[in-house]
Amino acid sequence: MEIKTKIQDYNLNATRNVPYDTRSVLIIGTAADGPVNTPVRINDLKDAREIFGSPNDGTLVKAIYEVFYSTNGVRPDVRAVRIGGGAYATLQIDEKSTGTGKEAPTSGMYALKLEALVPGEIYNNVTIKTAIVNNRLSIVIYNPKTGVESVYTYSPNPDTSADVHSAVELADAINNDSNLNTIIRATVPNLEAYYEIDLTQGMTSLVDAYDTSEGIVTITLSGLPYTNGVIDNTRDPYDGRSKKAPATALDKIRTLSRVYELAIANQLIDGEGASSFQVLGPVIALDTTVNPILPLDADLTDATHKQYSEFRQIIRRKYVGVVSDADTFSGTMEMDLYLPPNVSETGSNDWLGDYVSGVNMPDWYKSHVDYVYDNSKDLVIVYVKRGDTFQPINDLLGIDDRTSIYSLSWDYNERKLTITFESFVKNHLEDGDEIYIDIDTVVGVLTKVDSIGAVKNADDFTKYFVAGNTIYFGDPLPSPITITYSYKREYEVGSDVELADPKSGKLRFINTFMQPGFYNVDPYKDTTYTELICHGITLRVVESTGLSDYLEAESHPYADSGSRVASTAALMRGGYADRDRPPVTRKPPEIPDAQDCYYVTHTTSVLKFPMWLGLEYTYEPEEMDLTSAMSLSGGSNGTNLSTETMYRELQKTFESLVNFPADIVTLTGAYFDDYVKVFNEYTGVEEYKNAGIHKLFAEYLYNLSQNVSETIGVMALRPLTGNLTAKSINEYYERLVEVKYSDPTRPANVMAATGDYKTKHLVVTAFEPIVNYPVSTVPYSTTGEAIYTGILMSLKPNETPINQRLKVQGMRYLFTNEQLTKLAEKRYTVVKFLPNFGFRIAADPTLAPYGSDYSMLSTLMEVFEVSNGIRNLAQRYLGSKNTEAVRTSLQQQIDKYLANVVNAGVVSRAYAVVRTDSNKVILGELDIDLTIVPAFEIRTITINIKVTAG
Known part of the structure; x- marks a missing residue:
């Protein structure tokens, strides 16, 4: 069940939760020490000093003293909250790295951080140093609050007995040390490394790093050389982050979070007539400035090509036609051939030549594709099938020169390829010869679209979309193609790969079916080339790696690393060769007769699949640099905040206290009439x-009344400055009561604009008492909010603040009786002096609107007292059914309580009616209509308390 109170206050109607609690005080102010925005119970003044520092630093501890000394014989129930705004003292101890390679100095990194738990200048005196203590090298840390040093024996050698050996162990020691863990926190930075290692750059030759003797791959990161291109030249991760691979990151691994592999794949898609295919893995982007490849979804340096990817059409032994009668053969044959639309949009057959030979390939293609040259021709082979x-x-x-045998033309509209043979060719053909053709195109462009729906409407096989492991084309493929793309696979840490030795950074790939090298495919292949040596001159015979390697690629899950150009070498048999015009087949040409020529064949291993191993982990820093004593620095108390800063900090304070109940909240050091430029x-x-600090305070109090408790807020005016004279006091009085909008700093302007349903909880004091409390060795003046709080918290339920005596030695200034009456009308809480009776509260206004039932604080406190009492009674019935018997019992309990309240003089009269109806019975609701006549006013106030289920 839930209990709400509705107070009928003319047009000020609000429904709110009203939890019951004993009268308590929450004091908010600035201090030199102590936790920020955290309520702390203060049992005595010693607590205040030990937790929040000297009463002469800030306003909080001084206000606690003033509350304690101004109470009327009761034990104060006080909690204190320090406002933020101060700075935390810190110290960062660098790594001790002064060498080269893996011992190279690091920039912007540290080994250990010490940070004060709370803001304050005192923590700038925390020191750390090394010293010889009892003949042992030790780390010594001084606590300025206790005056005690903590000593830990130290050795950077992990095999030597000592309290601490590293930054991590020192942090643990500090955080578990009762002398230090109440003032500072020690942390080791969560140093991160993420980068990609090129697996093809001689990794297997690094015997200190790469090992397969266990039957699985193990890689020891600390065995990798930081120089020579292994670590210092690692790649940025594929996801676009800039790599983090500092010199000190290769050992002392803390947490291995990710391991993955990347590869460049050249895959043959032998799926003529189909429009979607499975690729080898999730297609990702790679930096083409490092790898001259155009992968699918690559983010190219050249923004105009970032949606492009490469492909080649592969047409193999495609049937063209049959020579029925060689004697009457016309010399012309046609076949269907679908090439990309951009090949012949101009209608020029030169486009066909470009597409199958690369003569006019754009320069940006050439810069991204290996081994393509301007004069690379003849990616077409025509076969004659005779028999088998x-x-x-x-x-x-x-x-050798195919242009002397036939020419090719292509009709874009008809999508027909025409082969026109020279007239003499038929003399070499026989009846029944079948004509077949191979065509390897140069690199073409695949263009990415935004969705599967868009690609289906593209009507063009060069448009594609990738979803997961599937590539979708805009039109069925007219022929097999090879595509180049990059993809990755993830290793699951713990089941596929483990951190076997954090100290050395040793990784073991424990899943035998997932070893570095992408599904156990050797990234290298053997490639042969032939040299022709004639008369002491060596000429290289450039061979095809495309057409002649097709069968190998066809049977392999990966295509060969791209179809290369192929052509005849017309002059090879003459004893020399054009290096850029490779032959059609691997068969070396015959050596001319009577020539001193011979061939030498070489075999070499070349990279077939570029691959990288991606790593992401955290690691410990290297040895701490403790060559000299150091102190924390940067701490400040936050006791002299600007008004702007005070406002911002109070926002944080009130937000942190939004659910903290209190009967009275006293705000010190922030004033009703504070102003800003x-x-x-x-x-x-x-x-x-x-x-606007008073508005912020009132909003906070209103939110408390809605959700937590009915709370009174007390704040003061800014203290009067300058020399006090009768004239200056009178001028000050005028500023309090006379509105002049030409002077926006006048308190009267602010007071005239204040007064709504949110401000009735707020009280503003306009007096400055002189007191002689232990805060100072001599009497001092202060603002009145804390002393007024001490009076309010001491009042009995049937007492009013009016005429209550203040325990003070004097007042910094006094107003006349006429002025006091006017100030009370303007809703200031003021003090009068009565001979023989001392200083007394002259009036108890709230900042409720004029004419409100709650313009007097005593009335507001009475309403809170009675409402909270009934709420306490109603709580006993939570969980009971809403029956007539329960309602009668509750009515009887309330009647008894109200009779006691009237007899005690809390209010003059009070009665309540518990009621409900059939609908509310179903909903589990009932109303308590409370009517009271306050003890200090002749008026009737009606309050509705609503009790609901849930």
């Missing part, structure tokens, strides 16, 4: 305006 034998027509005719955008000059 296929023979290139060049070999059949003994002519602001820039007027209309006039272009700076001007003063009220800081």
Whole structure:
């Protein structure tokens, strides 16, 4: 069940939760020490000093003294909250790295951080140093609050007996030391490393790092050289982050969070007529400035190509036609051939030549694709099938240059390829010969679209979309193609790979089916090349790695690393060769007769699949640099805050206290009439305006009344400055009561604009007592909010603040009786002096609107007292059914309570009616209509308390 109170106050109607609690005080102010925005119970003044520092630093401890000394014989129930705004003292101890390579100095990194738990200048005196204590090298840390040093024996050698050996162990020791863990916190930075190692850059030769003797791959990071291109030249991660691979990151691994592999794949998609295919893994982007490849989804340096990817059409032994009668053969054959739309949009057959030979390939293609040259031609081979034998027509005719045998043309509209043979060719053909053709195109462009729906409407196989492991084309493929893309696979830490030795950074790939090297495929292949040596001159015979390697690629899960150009070498048999015009087949040409020529064949290993191992982990820093004594620094008390800073800090304070119940909240050091300078955008000059701290305070009090408890807030005016004279006091009085909008700093202006349903909880004091409390060795003056709080918290339920005596020695200034009456009308809480009776509270106004039932604090306190009492009674019935018997019992309990309240003089009269109806019975609701006549006023106030289920 839930209990709410509705107070009928003319037009001020509000429904709120009203938890019951004993009368308590929450004091908010600045201090030199202690936790920030955390309520702390203060049992005595010693607690205040030990927790929050000297009463002469800030306003909080001084206010606690004033509350304690101004109470009327009761034990104060006080909690204190320190406002933020101070700075935390800190110290960062650097890594001790002065060498080269893995011992190279690091920039912007540290080994250990010490930070004070709370703001304050005192923590700038915490020191740390090394010293010889009892003949042992030790780390010594001084606590300025206790005056005690903590000593830990120290050795950076982990095999030597000592309290601490590293920054991590020192942090643990500090955080578990009762002398230090109440003032500072020690942390070791969560140093991160993330980078990618090129697995193909001689990794297997690094015997200190790479090992397969266990039958699985193990990689020891500390065995990797930081120089020579292994670590210092590692790649940025594929996800776009800049790599973090500092010199000290290769050992003392703390947490291994991620291991993955990347590869460049050249995959043959042999799926003519289909429009979607599975690729080897999730397609990702790679930095093409490092790897001259155009992978799918690559983010290229050239923004105009970032949506492009590369492909090649692979047409193999495609049937063209049959020579029925060689004698009557016309010399022309046609076949269907679908090439990308951009090949012949101009209608020029030169486009076909470009597409199958690369003569006019754009420069940006050439810069991203290996081994493509301007004069690379003849990616077309025409075969003659005679019986069961296929023979290139060049070999059949003994002519190397295909342009001397046939020409090609292509009709874009008809999508027909025409082969026109020279007239003499038919003399070499026989009846029944079948003509087949191979075509390897140069690199083409695949263009990415935004969705599967868009690619389905593209009507063009060069448009693609990748979703997961599937690539979708905009039109069924007209022929097999090879595509180049990059993909990755993840290793699951713990089941696929483990951190076997954190100290050395040893990784063991424990899943035998997932070893570095991408599904156990050797990234290298053997490639042969032939050199022709004639008369002492060596010429390289450039061979095809495309057409002649097709069968190998066809049977392999990975295509060969791209179709390379292929052509005949017309002049090879003459004893020399054009290095950029590779032959059609691997068969070396015949050595001319009577020539001193011979061939030498070489085999070399070349990279087939570029691969990288991606790592992400945290690691410990290196040895701490403790060569000299150091102190924390930067701590400040936050006791002299600007008004702007005070406002911001109070926002944080009130937010942290939003659910903390209190009967009275006293705000010190922030005033009702604080003001700030602001820039007027209309006039272009700076001007003063009220800081609005009282509005912030009232909003906080209102939120408490809605959700936690009915609470009274007490704050003061700014203390009067300058020399006090009768004239200055009178001028001050005028500023309090006379509104002048030409002077925005006048308290009267602020008071005239204040007064709504949120401000009735707020009280503003306008007096400055002189007291002789232990805060100072001599009497001092103070603002009145804390002393007034001491009086309020001491009052009995049937007492009013009016005429209560203040335990003070004097007042810094006094107003006349006429002025006091006017100030009370303006809703200031003021003090009068009565001969023989001392200083007394003259009036107890609240900042409720004029005419409100709650313009007097005593009335408001009576309402709170009675409402909370009934709430306490209603709580006993929570969980009971809403029956007539329960309601009658509750009515009887309330009647008894109200009779006691009236007899005690808390109120003059009071009665309540418990009621409900059939609908509310179903909903588990009932109302308590409370009517009271306050003890100090002749008026009737009606309060509705609503009790609901849930």
